[in-house]
Amino acid sequence: MGEVVSEVPAYVCEFVGTFLLVFTVGCNVLTGQAVWGVTSIACCLMVSIYAMGGISGGNFNPAVTFALWLLGKMCSKKAGIYMMVQIAGGIAGGLAYAALFWEVFNLQPSPGYGFLQTMCAEMTYTFMLVFVVLNVAYSKFHDVEKGNDKNQFYGLAIGFCVVAGGYGAGHISGGCFNPAVALGIDISSAALGLGWCFVYAVFEFAGAALAVVAFWACRPEERDQSAEFDAKNPGYGLSQKLASEFIGTYFLVLTVGLNVIGGSKAPVWSIGSSLMCMIFALGSVSGAHFNPAVTIAVRLSGRNQISTSDAGAYIGIQLLAGICAGLSYGKMTAHFGEWFKSFPLDPGAGYGWFEAAFAEIAFTFLLAYVVLAVATVEKPLSEYLGLAIGACVIAGGTAIGAVSGGSLNPAVSWGISSSHILRGGHFWHCLVYSLFEIMGGVLAAGVFALTHTQEYKKENE
Numbered sequence: 001m002g003e004v005v006s007e008v009p010a011y012v013c014e015f016v017g018t019f020l021l022v023f024t025v026g027c028n029v030l031t032g033q034a035v036w037g038v039t040s041i042a043c044c045l046m047v048s049i050y051a052m053g054g055i056s057g058g059n060f061n062p063a064v065t066f067a068l069w070l071l072g073k074m075c076s077k078k079a080g081i082y083m084m085v086q087i088a089g090g091i092a093g094g095l096a097y098a099a100l101f102w103e104v105f106n107l108q109p110s111p112g113y114g115f116l117q118t119m120c121a122e123m124t125y126t127f128m129l130v131f132v133v134l135n136v137a138y139s140k141f142h143d144v145e146k147g148n149d150k151n152q153f154y155g156l157a158i159g160f161c162v163v164a165g166g167y168g169a170g171h172i173s174g175g176c177f178n179p180a181v182a183l184g185i186d187i188s189s190a191a192l193g194l195g196w197c198f199v200y201a202v203f204e205f206a207g208a209a210l211a212v213v214a215f216w217a218c219r220p221e222e223r224d225q226s227a228e229f230d231a232k233n234p235g236y237g238l239s240q241k242l243a244s245e246f247i248g249t250y251f252l253v254l255t256v257g258l259n260v261i262g263g264s265k266a267p268v269w270s271i272g273s274s275l276m277c278m279i280f281a282l283g284s285v286s287g288a289h290f291n292p293a294v295t296i297a298v299r300l301s302g303r304n305q306i307s308t309s310d311a312g313a314y315i316g317i318q319l320l321a322g323i324c325a326g327l328s329y330g331k332m333t334a335h336f337g338e339w340f341k342s343f344p345l346d347p348g349a350g351y352g353w354f355e356a357a358f359a360e361i362a363f364t365f366l367l368a369y370v371v372l373a374v375a376t377v378e379k380p381l382s383e384y385l386g387l388a389i390g391a392c393v394i395a396g397g398t399a400i401g402a403v404s405g406g407s408l409n410p411a412v413s414w415g416i417s418s419s420h421i422l423r424g425g426h427f428w429h430c431l432v433y434s435l436f437e438i439m440g441g442v443l444a445a446g447v448f449a450l451t452h453t454q455e456y457k458k459e460n461e
Contacts, residue, residue, distance in 0.1 A: 046159025276390025
C-alpha cells in the first residue's frame with residue numbers, strides 16, 4: 001500500500017495564509033495607509049502564495065477553492081475543509097487586528113454607492129482574481145501543482161490582481177474579493193452591524209463561477225480533466241483567442257475608468273498591474289495584445305505572427321471590449337441621484353493637440369516595441385513577459401498622463417469617448433487619439449525590423 005499523505009500541513013497553510021491576509025487588510029485600514037495600503041495587501045498575498053503554494057496551492061480564498069471544486073480539480077471533502085479553514089483564518093485575522101488596535105471598521109458599501117454597484121464591483125474583480133488564478137496556476141498550460149518549473153510568475157500575477165481591483169473598485173465596495181476577508185471584517189465589527197459579509201460572499205462566489213465559465217471558453221481542454229494536452233501545440237482557435245482578447249481588454253479599460261473616476265491614489269500602478277496580470281493569464285492563448293495598436297504592430301512586423309483576417313477580428317473585439325468597459329464603469333461609479341459618470345479624452349490642462357500627439361505616439365511606440373521585442377521573438381521572455389509589458393503602461397502613464405491622459409491604446413480611447421458621449425462629450429476625440437496610437441504602433445514595427453534583423457533571417461532563407 002502506498003504511503004498516506006497527511007493533508008494537515010495544507011490546512012495549516014490555508015489558515016495561516018488567510019489569517020495574514022485579513023490581518024494585513026485590517027492593519028492598513030486602521031493605520032490609514034491610503035496610498036500604499038492596497039499594495040501592502042497584494043504583496044502579503046503574493047509572498048504567502050510563493051511561501052505556501054507548494055504545500056496547499058495557496059488559495060487563501062473560498063472563492064478560489066469553490067472554482068477549483070467546480071472544475072473538478074479538488075474533491076468535495078478537501079474543498080469543504082479548505083473553505084472552513086480559510087473562513088476560520090479570516091475571522092481570526094479580524095479578531096487579531098481588533099485586539100491589536102482595539103478598533104474596528106464595518107463592512108458595507110461606500111457612501112454614495114448602492115447595492116448593485118457594490119455587488120457588481122465585488123463580483124467583477126473576484127472574477128478577475130479567480131480567472132487569473134486558474135490560468136496561471138491550475139491550467140494544463142501552467143500547472144504549478146504538477147511541477148511546471150517554467151512558471152514562477154504565478155504569485156506575482158495573482159497578488160497584483162489585488163492592486164488592479166483594490167485601487168480600481170475599492171472606493172465602491174472596500175475591495176474584498178474574498179469571502180474570508182468579508183467574514184473576517186464583518187464578524188470582528190459585529191457590534192457595528194453584521195450581515196453584509198453574507199451578501200458580499202454570495203456575489204464573490206458568483207464571480208468565481210463566472211470565472212470558471214470564462215476559463216472553459218478560453219481553454220476548452222480544461223472541460224475534460226482526463227484529456228491529454230500538448231502545451232507546445234495547444235491548438236487554440238480564433239474563438240478562444242477572441243474570448244481572451246475581449247476579457248483582457250475589458251479589464252484593462254474597466255480599471256482605467258474606475259481609477260480615474262474614483263480618484264485613485266495610484267491609478268497608473270493599478271492600470272499597469274491589470275495589464276500585467278491579464279498578459280500572464282492569457283498570453284499563451286491569444287498573445288495578449290489587448291490593444292489595436294499592438295495588433296497592427298505585430299501584423300506589420302511579419303514573420304507569420306498573425307494573419308490579416310485574424311488581426312482585423314482582434315481589433316474589432318478589442319474595440320468592442322473597450323466600449324463595453326466604458327459603459328460598465330460609467331454605471332458602476334454613478335452616485336445616488338446620478339445615472340452615469342464619465343470623463344473626457346482630452347489633452348491635459350495647459351497642453352494642446354500637438355503635445356498630446358507627440359506623447360501618445362512616443363509611449364505607444366514604447367509599448368508596442370516592447371511587445372514585439374519580448375513576446376514575438378524566437379526566444380521570448382518566459383518569466384517576466386507580463387511584467388515588462390505592464391511596466392510600459394506605468395512608465396507612459398506616469399510620464400505623460402498629465403499631457404494626454406496616457407491612453408496608449410485605441411481600445412482605451414474608444415471606451416473613454418463612447419462613455420463620455422452619453423454625457424454630451426465628443427466621440428471624434430478617440431478617432432484622433434487612435435490615429436496617434438496607431439502611428440506609434442507602425443513606428444514600432446519599423447524600428448523592430450531595423451533592430452532585430454536576426455528575426456527575419458529564417459524567413460528570407
